[in-house]
Amino acid sequence: MKFRDGMWLVAEGKRVEYAEEIYSIDESSDGKKLSLLCPTMQIRSRGDTLNRPTLTIDIEAVTDGIISVEVTHWHGALNKPPHFELFPGGEPSVEAKLQKSSSGTTLSSGAISAAITSEPHTFDIRFHSTDGKHKLTSLLNRSVALAYDPATSSPMQTSDMREIHHYVLTQTTLGVGEQVYGLGERFGALNKVGQSVSLWNADGGTSSEQAYKNVPFWLSNRGYGIFIDAPERVELEIGSERCCRVQTSVEGQRLKWYIIYGPSPKEVLDKYTILTGRPGKVPPWSFGLWLTTSFTTEYDDKTVSSFLEGMKERDIPLEVFHYDCFWLRAFHWCDFIFDTKSFPDPKSSIARFKASGLISKVCVWINPYLGQRSPVFAEAASKGYLLRRKNGDIFQWDLWQAGMGLIDFTNPAACDWYVACLNKLFDIGVDALKTDFGERVPSRDVQWHDTSVDPGKMHNYYAFIYNKLVYEALQARYGADQAVLFARSATAGTQRFPLQWGGDCESTFEAMAESLRGGLSLGLCGYAFWSVDIGGFEGTPDAAVYKRWVQFGLLCSHSRLHGSNSYRVPWLVDDDDQSEEGCSAVLRKFAQLKCRLMPYLWSESQQAIKHGWPVSVRAMALEFPEDRTAWSCDTQFMLGSRILVAPVFDQSGEVEFYLPTGKWTSWWDGKAIEGPKWVKETHGFTTLPIYVRQGTLLVLGKEGEKRTVWDWRQDVEVKLFEPDAETGFTLFDQEGKELGTLGAEEVNGEWKVSGQDILD
Structure with missing residues (x-):
């Protein structure tokens, strides 16, 4: 969101109040925190202290190499949950150090320091390595502010804030040649400088500025990263409002972020994933080839058998078969019941496939929505398991599933019920779950079971609680290190519940490149494991696109053949070309290559989960x-x-x-x-x-x-x-x-x- 019109003017309809000086600094008793009082005008007389807002900036030593910065306007505003789960592995100790001189005050947190000027009527905060070798970034003149939209002309108007949007923003400096990376799975240019980015999960495919996985973390090529501790919508102008600054804004009364010093990008990710969580472990079988039925294709038990037998006949090693959406009955998604017309005895079929060696594991598609056609909808609604509107109605719409409702995972009873449904799938032989969707979460006119939560924060955060619940259900059933998801939506911390895949891409070379950029960006946010729809999702790939995507996909950490309205078994792509450059031969060669690489891939994955580095694709x-x-x-x-x-x-x-x-x-x-x-x-x-x-x-x-x-x-x-x-x-x-x-x-x-x- 832009707040200015060029360099000199405030944007039409907005009012911006900048912190103009650091008036005073208070120290915490433990020496770890500084609280800066920053008026929105330079205080040159006593009268200047009246009828003006102030901003409080709290700067705290968190742990070695990490300092937090929190800007607050009105301290009385509630800071409603949910909040990101920070330091899930335990919070490390910190040795903070305060130094004062004639030029200012410096707070050090191990390898990183923040220097606050003591120059009168000046606003200047600079972040640097404690050894003085590296300048990182700064908060300089007109870089911290509150803003109103629409613009107010009198403080009296703020007595009623129902029609006034209030924002807090910061602008960190961009150095000459500085570049910015990350912010989740983004499909545009890898370097984000010059882009406006809105961190708001959306089901937008892979060819726009929208993203399924918005992660409020970015990495600079100058040896630091910034994690924005805000589950709600975050707007960034990365050299796109002021060319020399990264502007971060949220709607509300406070904005908090952490600056993390490496100095190498690997060290930044290591420290960032101490803060938000290490990637979870995945079992070695999950690295093998996965095959799905595709989305809207016609298939039944006979179709599945033919696919598995066809792969075996062509000597293509296959590890996992995935049943996509239509394992469920039409209009009944997602009530966890197999369509018995197509799959009369799924437990026996799955057992037969495994016993014959055609596959070793089975995955099924699920989502957190429930269509009203299913009798399960009435059960869930009556027990309070579905999200409600403020007037008490079940939240419903006809997008995706007719009259669908959304499972309310803030209700512990709903969570228990959902896990019980998952356990019924495990009972018939399901080993892994594709947790689709989780992005279309309403933020207006809704009331969660936990009435304390902020609906705006729940929009992105829902991806975290949804995937966490399913992942932990798998762990409880199969063991802590045997859980595997194929998840689409994510936010900060969801790297703890692997793995994630790249969403709905077209069957083109261009979409293949988009997907790679998305994977690279996500990997720079602490995600160790990532996959993509081999062959592309939308449309039908020609043989050339399919084979090139096979090469790419089999060299990702995880590999899945998947499509929308066309199958992805190789012999249907090229009329079963039997040559060494046919689809079947290419798939066989690269599936075998991945099997051959397994000792190496497994070794690299151990380092990845230890430090928060991507196995593949790694920038x-x-x-x-x-x-x-x-x-x-x-x-x-x-x-x-x-x-x-x-x-x-x-x-x-x-x-x-x-x-x-x-x-x-x-x-x-x-x-x-x-x-x-x-x-x-x-x-x-x-x-x-x-x-x-x-x-x-x-x-x-x-x-x-x-x-x-x-x-x-x-x-x-x-x-x-x-x-x-x-x-x-x-x-x-x-x-x-x-x-x-x-x-x-x-x-x-x-x-x-x-x-x-x-x-x-």
Whole structure:
């Protein structure tokens, strides 16, 4: 939201009151917090203290490398829940330090410091590394304010705020060349400078400014990040109102954010996920290939059997089958009851599929809505399990499902009922759940069971409580480390409940690139695991798009074939082309490649959940933060820390990609290229650019491996890529227990693998 008209004028219809000076500073007794009184005019006489608002700015040392900043106008305003669950793993201690000098007061929280000026009639707060080596950002003149819309002309008007919108805003400085990343799964330009961003979950597909996963966290290439502690709608103008500032605004009386110092982007994510939660663990089987029925396609038990048998006949390793929406009866979504006309005995069918080895796990689609046609609707409504309007009516509309209501997860009884419904699915053999939707949550004219909550905050936060409930139900049934979601909506903290997928994209090369940008942005917000609809969701992919998407999708941490009104089994895409470049052969090759990579992927995932880093897709800048070019790469990614992947987005097979400093070895032919360098290649459908970083040791499954899960000490191949004395690989078992480390040593001028005794 813009509050100004250019540099000099206030926007029409708005009134903005800026903090003009730091009048006084109060210290907390423990020395961890400073409270700044900031009038909205310079106080030069006693009369200036009258008839003017003030803003209070509380600056607090939180933990090493993190300082919070909270701006408040009227302290009497309620700060209603919900609030983000911060420090879910326990709050670390902090050693705060206060220093005073003639120039001002400095509060240090480990590696980060905030310096507040003592210059009279001046507003100046600067954030820097405590060692003085790095300037981060600042709050300078006219950078903290309250605003009214419509504009008020007298304080008397604020005695009735029912028709007046009140905002609090801050503007942090953008340095020369500074870039901004993250803010959830955003599908536009990777660098957000120049963009207006509204953090408000919406079901908008992958080709607009709307996003399913709005996360109020952004990462700067200057070695810091900012987490905005606001579940409600947050509006950002990132160099788009003032070119040299990031403006953050919320409607309300207070705005709080945390500045997090790295200095590397990996260290920023590490600290950010201490604050909002580490990514949860996922079981190794979930890395295998998933196949769905697609959305509106006609299918029944016979169709499913034919798909699974077809994959087996073509030697394509398949781990999970997913039943999408129409496993349920029409107009009954989502009451958890199989359509018996299409699936007369789902428990027996699922058991048969698993016993025959066609799949190992089953997933079904669910959402938090309930169509009124189902008898379950009446039950839920009568027991108070559905969200209500303020007049007492059940909130309903006809969007998506006729007369649908929304499960009210602020009601503990509704949560228990919902989990009981899920347990019935687990009883018939369901192992994982696709938690679709959760974005279309009304914020006006509604009354939640928990009457204390703010409906505006509940809109985004609903994604958190919905996915948390389902994830914990899976954990309770299958074990803490065996829970897997395929979730669409998210906000800050939802990384704790993996995994997330990229929403509804078109079946085009352009949408494939949009999806990659979305995954890169989400990964820069602490999400370790991510997937995408292979082949695209909307429309029917031609064979070229399908095969290129297969290559990309099988090199994401998780891989699922999915579509809307057309199937995604390969033989239906190209009339069952039997050549080595046919859809089936390409899918087989890359599914087997992923199986072969499992020891590496599993090792990388252990680091990802420990630190809050993405396994794949990982932005190049996380591995090469000192490389300016790496920050701009949005058509390639790192698969873990050692492997670079550049998907092909063109019918011709031509692809251009960037190799940072060092030697990079082609996965396919072993040729090495010295970076930094832009490279152009042309690839058929059996390859794409995959390059291994210098100094890498990989433990891999044997060529043609078809298993996702096996003992990774056996039936493996160990490969060195331009090794050095620091080269190593830590092997983990399927529970995440460290088995040992392999290294490289030079013997008589040749590099050999050391520590192989950990392998059987």
